[in-house]
Amino acid sequence: MPDKNLIKTRFKKSLKTYNDNAGIQNIMAERLVGMLDKNEFGSVFEIGCGSGILTAHIKNKIIYGVYTGNDIVCESKAYITKIIPECLFAAGDIEKINTGLKYDLIISNACLQWCGDFEKTLDKLMSMLNPKGVLAFSVFGDRNLEEVKNIMDVGLTYYCFKDFQAVLNKYNVLAVKEEIEKIYFNDPRDVLRHLKYTGVNIFSSGSFNKRKLKEFEEIYKKNYLQDNKVSLTYHPFYAVLRAG
Secondary structure (H helix, E strand, O other): OOOHHHHHHHHHHHHHHHHHHOEEHHHHHHHHHHHHOOOOEEEEEEOOOOOOHHHHHHHHEEEEEEEEEEEEOOOHHHHHHHOOOOOOEEEEEOOOOOOOOOOEEEEOOOOHHOOOOHHHHHHHHOOEEEEEEEEEEEEOOOOOHHHHHHOOOOOOOOOOOOHHHHOOOOOOOEEEEEEEEEEEEEOOHHHHHHEEEHOOOOOOOOOOOHHHHHHHHHHHHHHEOOOOOEEEEEEEEEEEEEEO
């Protein structure tokens, strides 16, 4: 079960650095919005809006009546109101809160993999849709951050794409796909900085002392160095579901 207090603390610390370091998440947000079969919704509910990467795409590409943002980090509201001044904001863990409202579009980018019970959360979100409403989201798959996971044996447990599709079978699926994205860094320490600045610090405190850090760098370079760059893999899954 993910430690939600730790997640909240790390993402709060990364709010100021997230946008400049989350290139993959920005690509995912753009592609997620592009998968929608229409661009006009009466009410929109964004889950895990953070510093507003997906919010900006919603603002620029979707016609909506009412927008509500949600994040476990309440300080996120200040970032979202800069993009959509008239927004509503529901702070809290999406697994626990209930706005008491129904929506025409519920959308979330790179967030729901942090849920303790993913399938139960999907059921909850589908129940929050108006008839013919749409749930669109992206999460990460089992190859996500595989370089770090292979070396340190840390990280979330993700679905493989086949199992992800199986979870969606009971819904009306409009679209589903997976991608592999790789980004490159000069040094393994840059990988660690990248994870820190995007809030995805998957290491426990004390994971690295001087010896362990040196060992991490040596193994990383040995296995993942190409053309003087080291890779980091992202494995996005996308899904668009429609309520009955």
